[in-house]
Each structure stands twice: as C-alpha cells, then as structure tokens.
Amino acid sequence: MPPSALSKLQSAVTQVKQVNVLKSTQVEDSPAIKVCVRVRPFIKEEVEGQRSGGECKLCIDMPSETQVRILNFDDPDDDSRAFEFDRCYWSHSKDHPFFATQETLQTELGEIMLEHAMNGFNNCIFAYGQTGSGKSYSVLGGKDEERGLLPRVVEGLFDHFAKLPQGATYKTLVAFMEIYNEQIRDLLAPADSEIKKLEVKQHPVLGTIIPGLTEAAVASCEEVLNLVDYGTQMRHVSATAMNATSSRSHCIFTFKTSLTEPDQPSKVSQTHLVDLAGSERAGRTKATGDRLKEGAAINQSLSTLARVISELAKSAKTKKKPNPPFRESKLTYILKESLCGNSKTVMMAAISPNFTDYDETLSTLKFSQSVKQVQTKAVQNAVNMSSVEAQLRAELNALKSQLQAIQARLMRGAPKLRDVQWTDLDLVRLWSFGGESFWIQSQRWLPPGVQMVGAYQRAVAF
Ligand SMILES: Nc1ncnc2c1ncn2[C@@H]1O[C@H](COP(=O)(O)OP(=O)(O)OP(=O)(O)O)[C@@H](O)[C@H]1O
Incomplete structure (x- = not known):
C-alpha cells in the first residue's frame, strides 16, 4: 500500500481510539509540590552499635511544625542549617510536642489525598531519603497501629465508597510495580509467569502508560491489601550494613478510581504512592557484587531525579521553558506527570536523627528545598x-x-x-x-x- x-x-x-479517552476539565492554579519531613526514632541497630559505627547522638531539632534544624555541635547557635517546609513530623520521641504517629500522617496527608481522588484530582506522594531513614515505614509500615499510609489510604477509599449516596457507582483498578536495576517489574504478575519486559510510553492523550502492566479491578479493601502483601513479597529487599531490610528498588503503587454520582459529572483520578530506594554511598552500605550493582542503578536514577527537579525549579524562577531529562531514567519517566503535570504531589523526606548521618541528612534537606519550588498543573478530571x-x-x-x-x-x-x-x-x-x-x-x-x-x-x- x-x-x-x-x-x-x-x-x-x-x-x-483517542476520542474514547475522557478529557480533563477545570484547571487549578499551579500548586507547588508540598514537602514534608519526618525524623524517625533511633533504631535497635543504632542503639546496639551495628549501624553507623556504634555512635548514637541526636542531631535534629524541630522548633516548630514547619521548621527543622540539623545541629552543629561545634557551634550550637549556628542557624545556617535551618530549613522551612510545609510540615515537619517528629517521630523520634513520644515526649515531643510535635510527635507524629502513622495515624497523624493519615489524618493530614492520606485523608487529603483521598479527598482529591474523590474529586477527580490525580495525586502522588513519594518518600525520599537515605537508606534506613524510614521511607518504607511511612509508606507501607508494619502491622496494626504501625500500618503506613498505603494501607490506611486504601481503607479510607473503601470507607468513602461505602458512604456514597444511593445510585452512585465506582470502579477501582490497582497496579504495583518496582524499578529494579532500571527494569520495570510487575509485582502483581503471577509468580510462575514469564517475566515481561515492560516499557514506559507516552500516549498523546493518556499521558504516561506502561503497556502490559497488570491493572487489577478490585472491589474491596481486603482484596487490595492481599495484592499489596503479594507484591511486597515479590519486591527486591536485602540486608545491608545500613538497614536489615533495605528496599533495593523503587516501588510504585497506583490506584485509579472512577466515581459517578447521580446527575453529576463522573470523576476519574489516579493516585501514586511511591517508596523510593534509599540514596546511599557504597562505602557505608559495604556493598559488593549484586548489592553494588543495585546501588549504582539506584544512585543513577536518583541523580536523574535530582537533575529533573533542579531543571524544573530553575524554570519556575526564570519562567523559561524547562527541558528536564525525564527519559534518562525509568523512575523520572514514570513520574513525569507527578513532577510537573496533572497531579497534586507531596514529597515525604525521611531523615535519620543520628549525627553520624549528618551529611546524608543535609543533602536530603537541601534536595527537599529545591523540590518545594517545583509546580505542577493539577486539573480536575470531571466528565459529563x-x-x-x-x-x-x-x-x-x-x-x-x-x-x-x-x-x-x-x-x-x-x-x-x-x-x-x-x-x-x-x-x-x-x-x-x-x-x-x-x-x-x-x-x-x-x-x-x-x-x-x-x-x-x-x-x-x-
Ligand atoms: N517513625 C518510625 N517509628 C518507628 N520505627 C521507625 C520509624 N521510621 C523508621 N523506623 C524503623 O527504622 C528502620 C528503617 O526504616 P525503613 O526500612 O522504613 O527505611 P527505608 O528508608 O525504607 O530504608 P531503605 O531505603 O534501605 O529501604 C526500620 O526498622 C523501621 O521499622
């Protein structure tokens, strides 16, 4: 032909094919990415001296709910290490006036994400920080009261659905993936299935898509949490000198909702909860062999993330069109929309309280400052x-x-x-x-x- x-x-x-896609309406003012910081308690390995060379000394101070300081022990009056964020969570010791539990995060962040999702806004929360700083604890957490944002948000989602007026209908799809050594792995694929090579694509209307990634239709909270348990077991986790259960991959959990109430436009939304792998220095994690290779891939994608953020932050100041290197890593390519497009985005910076982690904490807080300048373009996806x-x-x-x-x-x-x-x-x-x-x-x-x-x-x- x-x-x-x-x-x-x-x-x-x-x-x-494209006309079948529902277009977004109603643009919001460009909201900046919200940045929160959380400081964790000393962990057993620190107290017992297996981590950070056996020294344990608190070097973080939180003078208010929006300020955090790293203490300079040589000069206690030095304020040059003070930072201002949208919210600072003190989870180091219970006796502190700003002590924050997993429940606090759900009330202040999770509930707002749910409200956005129900109103047709895309959301993203990503946890960033050095290895062993508490990212997975905040996102996934442990059992019962230690449950993290992900299970709590899913519970909240189905609670919202249960309270919908008669005649309302809803659909939810979930996906769970990890980026390991620059390869996307479907964490919901059956364990014995052939490993598919998944690629990120940009669709002119749908935005970022990953053809072939499992999107499971779910009808209850229990179903989602079973899938999350399954996916978490499939994830690459190993012991390093810095963390007994260190995540060796970036992990992205996504749920898409479509909600139709009688006589109202339908609202569709997509929410990402991202647990990034830890930024780390090979020397401190004592990594060799596979661990070293994983570390190199993690650092490469995190440094691309840093360059993307720096380019976006620069353009927010100069008002010049940015040219961030999104395509240079799978992580930034997948999170493109969340970093500068149609999304309300929150970054959770996790930091260690210990003075031996001073350099990493300082670099996390400086990076978080630059993220604060980045703006997205959230749009309500409401469809008549x-x-x-x-x-x-x-x-x-x-x-x-x-x-x-x-x-x-x-x-x-x-x-x-x-x-x-x-x-x-x-x-x-x-x-x-x-x-x-x-x-x-x-x-x-x-x-x-x-x-x-x-x-x-x-x-x-x-
Ligand atoms: N707020 C907290 N309260 C109690 N324990 C915490 C808290 N934050 C983190 N921890 C504990 O600290 C340890 C390290 O946390 P976690 O595994 O979440 O770190 P991470 O940043 O995800 O590390 P990695 O990047 O290596 O995966 C874990 O034992 C976790 O239970």
Whole structure:
C-alpha cells in the first residue's frame, strides 16, 4: 500500500481510539509540590552499635511544625542549617510536642489525598531519603497501629465508597510495580509467569502508560491489601550494613478510581504512592557484587531525579521553558506527570536523627528545598457522560467520512497499484486498516494470485 495512504489510515484509526479517552476539565492554579519531613526514632541497630559505627547522638531539632534544624555541635547557635517546609513530623520521641504517629500522617496527608481522588484530582506522594531513614515505614509500615499510609489510604477509599449516596457507582483498578536495576517489574504478575519486559510510553492523550502492566479491578479493601502483601513479597529487599531490610528498588503503587454520582459529572483520578530506594554511598552500605550493582542503578536514577527537579525549579524562577531529562531514567519517566503535570504531589523526606548521618541528612534537606519550588498543573478530571457520548458520536461520524474519502481515493488510484510489489505484511495491514468490505473491493485491482489467507499465515509465522 502506498505509504501516504497507509499513514492516513493509521492516523484515522489512532484518532478513533483517542476520542474514547475522557478529557480533563477545570484547571487549578499551579500548586507547588508540598514537602514534608519526618525524623524517625533511633533504631535497635543504632542503639546496639551495628549501624553507623556504634555512635548514637541526636542531631535534629524541630522548633516548630514547619521548621527543622540539623545541629552543629561545634557551634550550637549556628542557624545556617535551618530549613522551612510545609510540615515537619517528629517521630523520634513520644515526649515531643510535635510527635507524629502513622495515624497523624493519615489524618493530614492520606485523608487529603483521598479527598482529591474523590474529586477527580490525580495525586502522588513519594518518600525520599537515605537508606534506613524510614521511607518504607511511612509508606507501607508494619502491622496494626504501625500500618503506613498505603494501607490506611486504601481503607479510607473503601470507607468513602461505602458512604456514597444511593445510585452512585465506582470502579477501582490497582497496579504495583518496582524499578529494579532500571527494569520495570510487575509485582502483581503471577509468580510462575514469564517475566515481561515492560516499557514506559507516552500516549498523546493518556499521558504516561506502561503497556502490559497488570491493572487489577478490585472491589474491596481486603482484596487490595492481599495484592499489596503479594507484591511486597515479590519486591527486591536485602540486608545491608545500613538497614536489615533495605528496599533495593523503587516501588510504585497506583490506584485509579472512577466515581459517578447521580446527575453529576463522573470523576476519574489516579493516585501514586511511591517508596523510593534509599540514596546511599557504597562505602557505608559495604556493598559488593549484586548489592553494588543495585546501588549504582539506584544512585543513577536518583541523580536523574535530582537533575529533573533542579531543571524544573530553575524554570519556575526564570519562567523559561524547562527541558528536564525525564527519559534518562525509568523512575523520572514514570513520574513525569507527578513532577510537573496533572497531579497534586507531596514529597515525604525521611531523615535519620543520628549525627553520624549528618551529611546524608543535609543533602536530603537541601534536595527537599529545591523540590518545594517545583509546580505542577493539577486539573480536575470531571466528565459529563452524556455530552461526552454526543461528542464521541460526532467525532466518530467525522472519522468515518474521512475513512470513506481515503478509501475512495485509493480505489481511484487502484490500476496503478497493480505494479506494486505487495509483501505479506502490506496485505495484512491492508486487511486490518481497510476492513473487510474494502478488502473485497480491492481484490479487483490486486495482482492476480495474491491470497490474503496465505499472506496472513506467512506474516504471522514470520
Ligand atoms: N517513625 C518510625 N517509628 C518507628 N520505627 C521507625 C520509624 N521510621 C523508621 N523506623 C524503623 O527504622 C528502620 C528503617 O526504616 P525503613 O526500612 O522504613 O527505611 P527505608 O528508608 O525504607 O530504608 P531503605 O531505603 O534501605 O529501604 C526500620 O526498622 C523501621 O521499622
């Protein structure tokens, strides 16, 4: 088939697919990414001296709920290490006036994310910090009262659904993946299934997509939590000198909701909860072999994240169009929308309380400062189904006429096509793009002896 005709047909088919996508409405003012900091307690390994060379001394101070300082022991009045954030959580000791539990995080962050999701806004929360600083604890947590944001948000989601008025309908899809050594792994794939090579793609309308990633339709909190347990067991975790159960991958849990209440536009949203792998220095983790290779991949993607943030922060100041290197790592490519697009995003910076981690804490807090300057463009994804249906019908009719016009033009040029050398693949394309009636008509001008069925079999076998 002549390439120009083929590309027109392809673009017509693509357009038909695209009109099925629901467009966003109502743009919000560009909100900055919200940045929170959380300081964890001393852990057993620190107290017992197995981590950080056996020294244990508190070097963090939280003068208010929005300020954090790293103490300079040589000069207690030095204020140059003081930082201001949207919220600071003290989880180091219970006797502190700003002591924050897992429940506090749910009330202040989780509930707001749920409210956004119910109102059709995309959300993202990502936990950042050095290895062993408390990222997984904040996102996934432990049992009962130690449950982290993820299980609490999922519980809250189904609580919201249970309170919906009569006649309201909802759908939820969940996905769970990790990025390990720069490869995306589907954490919900059956354990014995063939490992699929997953790639991130940019769709002109859908934005970031990962074809082939499992998206499980779920109907209850219990179902989701079972999937999370399953996925967590599939994740790469190892012991390092800095953390007995160190996550060796970035892990992204996503839920998509679609909510329709009677006589109201439908609201669709996507929420990411991200537990990043720890930023680390090979020397301190005493990594060798596979651990060292993992560490290099983690550092490479985190340094790309830092460059993306620095570029976005710079452009927020200069108002120049940014050119961040999103494609240089899977992590930044997947989180592109959350970092500068349609999303309300929160960063949770996890820090260690110990003075032996001073350098890493300082670098986490400096990085967090730059994230604070980055703005996203959150948009309410509210859709009026009846007007969308009318719009889809009109667009479909327009595309049908375009297709007929292309077919007619091709028919007029048919005699010339007798001289074309048809490959099996051309014939299969002709079949799939032109449709059956077009194929039957085109038999008249194809060279004698061309057999569609044979061509199809050969192309597939090939
Ligand atoms: N707020 C907290 N309260 C009690 N324990 C905590 C808290 N935060 C972290 N911990 C404990 O500190 C240890 C390290 O935390 P965690 O595994 O969450 O670190 P991480 O930053 O995810 O590390 P990595 O990057 O290596 O995976 C764990 O034993 C965890 O239970």
